[in-house]
Amino acid sequence: MTQISVRVDGAAYSDDVEPRTLLVHYLREQLGKVGTVVGCDTSNCGACTVHLDGEAVKSCTVLAVQADGSEVTTIEGIASNGTLHPMQKAFHEMHGLQCGFCTPGMIMASIDLVNDNPNPSDDEVREGIEGNLCRCTGYQNIVRAVQQAAAEMSGGSTASETLGAQA
Amino acid sequence: MIPAAFAYARPTTIDEALQAVASGGEDVKIMAGGQSLIPVMRLRLAAPETVVDLIKVAELRGVREEEDAIVIGAMTTHSDVLSDPLIARYAPLIAEATETVADRQVRHRGTFGGALAHADPAGDLPAVALALDAEFVIAGLAGRRTVPAAEFFVDYLTTALEEGELLVEIRVPKLHGTWGMHYEKFNRVAQAWSIVAVAALVRREGARIAEVRVGLTNMGPTPLRAAGVEAALVDVEATPEAVAAAAAHAAEGTTPSSDLNAQADYREHLAIVLTRRAVTVAAGL
Numbered sequence: 001m002t003q004i005s006v007r008v009d010g011a012a013y014s015d016d017v018e019p020r021t022l023l024v025h026y027l028r029e030q031l032g033k034v035g036t037v038v039g040c041d042t043s044n045c046g047a048c049t050v051h052l053d054g055e056a057v058k059s060c061t062v063l064a065v066q067a068d069g070s071e072v073t074t075i076e077g078i079a080s081n082g083t084l085h086p087m088q089k090a091f092h093e094m095h096g097l098q099c100g101f102c103t104p105g106m107i108m109a110s111i112d113l114v115n116d117n118p119n120p121s122d123d124e125v126r127e128g129i130e131g132n133l134c135r136c137t138g139y140q141n142i143v144r145a146v147q148q149a150a151a152e153m154s155g156g157s158t159a160s161e162t163l164g165a166q167a
Numbered sequence: 168m169i170p171a172a173f174a175y176a177r178p179t180t181i182d183e184a185l186q187a188v189a190s191g192g193e194d195v196k197i198m199a200g201g202q203s204l205i206p207v208m209r210l211r212l213a214a215p216e217t218v219v220d221l222i223k224v225a226e227l228r229g230v231r232e233e234e235d236a237i238v239i240g241a242m243t244t245h246s247d248v249l250s251d252p253l254i255a256r257y258a259p260l261i262a263e264a265t266e267t268v269a270d271r272q273v274r275h276r277g278t279f280g281g282a283l284a285h286a287d288p289a290g291d292l293p294a295v296a297l298a299l300d301a302e303f304v305i306a307g308l309a310g311r312r313t314v315p316a317a318e319f320f321v322d323y324l325t326t327a328l329e330e331g332e333l334l335v336e337i338r339v340p341k342l343h344g345t346w347g348m349h350y351e352k353f354n355r356v357a358q359a360w361s362i363v364a365v366a367a368l369v370r371r372e373g374a375r376i377a378e379v380r381v382g383l384t385n386m387g388p389t390p391l392r393a394a395g396v397e398a399a400l401v402d403v404e405a406t407p408e409a410v411a412a413a414a415a416h417a418a419e420g421t422t423p424s425s426d427l428n429a430q431a432d433y434r435e436h437l438a439i440v441l442t443r444r445a446v447t448v449a450a451g452l
């Protein structure tokens with residue numbers, strides 16, 4: 001067992017983990033953050049995407065011990081005081097999901113994309129979420145949702161993470 | 168799946184890392200970004216006794232300039248490479264190829280050195296390093312040695328790295344003259360891995376092509392130089408016809424595999440087409 005200290009969605013945790021524990025399993029099983037899901041065994045699907053020190057990563061392809069001393073943000077930590085993050089709101093409004101399994105990862109990857117590129121074109125959104133697979137939607141509405149959220153995020157939204165990153 | 172249990176070491180210097188590798192037992196694995204190693208461990212295709220994680224070895228990360236080369240630390244991530252001004256200035260081919268590697272999540276963790284040490288035939292950076300005549304600086308307990316790219320890639324997933332050795336940095340010589348570069352890749356949309364790809368560098372002297380270097384991805388167990396193409400484009404007039412005639416040699420001496428994505432003869436065809444495209448763009452035609 002190795003001791004780690006991490007901040008997850010704003011709260012501090014100190015835990016003993018086995019080195020082989022994947023970050024996604026630590027989040028789900030030890031912290032109960034089951035909003036982050038596992039969709040594959042090959043690091044391809046992106047359903048497990050979280051932010052590690054502000055950058056999108058596949059939490060099935062990071063060891064929990066590697067998050068020691070870091071800040072993790074999951075899909076459960078992006079709404080502020082019950083108000084959805086603009087990306088969550090846009091996925092809802094633009095119908096960017098059907099079964100919803102890919103959605104937590106899609107949203108976390110899309111926020112990361114918009115942080116780097118505040119006004120992505122159609123093609124840039126598709127490239128930006130190439131690490132996230134959706135078996136339902138055909139992506140069309142996901143692209144629309146990301147662009148709507150991008151417009152809201154750059155137009156001075158109330159999203160905590162975005163404001164934090166810009167401040 | 169969950170990886171088999173292992174002991175975990177997280178050194179902070181190269182010397183500590185070499186010690187940790189030496190004292191880690193029978194089966195030690197070095198971990199860079201983990202983007203190839205963790206998937207393999209999850210499938211239990213690898214079950215090392217000890218993992219030595221380089222993530223905190225700060226001296227392995229970053230790019231610096233020397234008189235005749237830029238030097239890229241092995242732990243420089245793919246995303247660091249994409250935003251690095253020295254790479255943009257002296258070796259934009261590396262950034263162009265890196266942009267096509269995997270996806271933004273994997274590029275945040277995966278490293279330049281890890282991708283080269285992994286030496287996957289479908290990986291994009293080995294052929295680029297080979298075309299740039301890069302040199303690999305390798306550290307062991309006994310000291311350091313430098314291996315040219317032509318000798319670094321030995322076989323399928325096999326490099327000149329010996330047991331207990333660490334890839335420290337990659338030296339990319341600065342080019343002299345007027346060079347154009349291009350990476351041309353053919354892959355399935357939902358899978359970034361190259362079916363075949365071509366890295367081309369072209370030196371122009373006015374209306375002539377003075378010199379060309381061509382690296383091939385996934386045309387054999389290791390990256391290859393297309394020697395026939397290079398020989399056909401020494402001091403010739405820069406025309407689309409000359410490039411097309413030279414590109415016809417691209418598959419000579421290659422040994423591509425047949426797999427779910429493509430048969431060997433299809434890969435040979437791709438090598439020719441992609442070489443023509445890559446050299447055409449790099450020549451500014």
Ligand SMILES: Cc1cc2nc3c(=O)[nH]c(=O)nc-3n(C[C@H](O)[C@H](O)[C@H](O)COP(=O)(O)OP(=O)(O)OC[C@H]3O[C@@H](n4cnc5c(N)ncnc54)[C@H](O)[C@@H]3O)c2cc1C
Pocket residue numbers: 042043044196197198199200201202203204205206221241267268269270273276277278279280281282284285287289290291292328332333334335358359360361
């Ligand atoms: C979904 C997905 C898609 C991908 N698509 C592509 C693609 O399109 N093109 C592409 O080129 N790559 C692709 N990759 C691979 C990616 O580029 C990896 O980052 C890379 O292959 C390995 O880099 P790493 O830093 O993660 O190395 P690790 O996984 O940590 O290590 C890989 C191997 O290299 C060894 N090693 C690493 N660093 C050193 C060192 N300094 N000294 C000695 N040995 C070392 C390790 O022991 C291990 O055997 C993809 C990966 C994934 C998960």
Ligand code: FES
Pocket residue numbers: 037038039040041042043044045046047048049058059060061
């Ligand atoms: S569960 Fe992590 S990429 Fe599929």
Ligand code: FES
Pocket residue numbers: 096097098099100101102103133134135136137
């Ligand atoms: S909504 Fe079902 S996988 Fe994307």
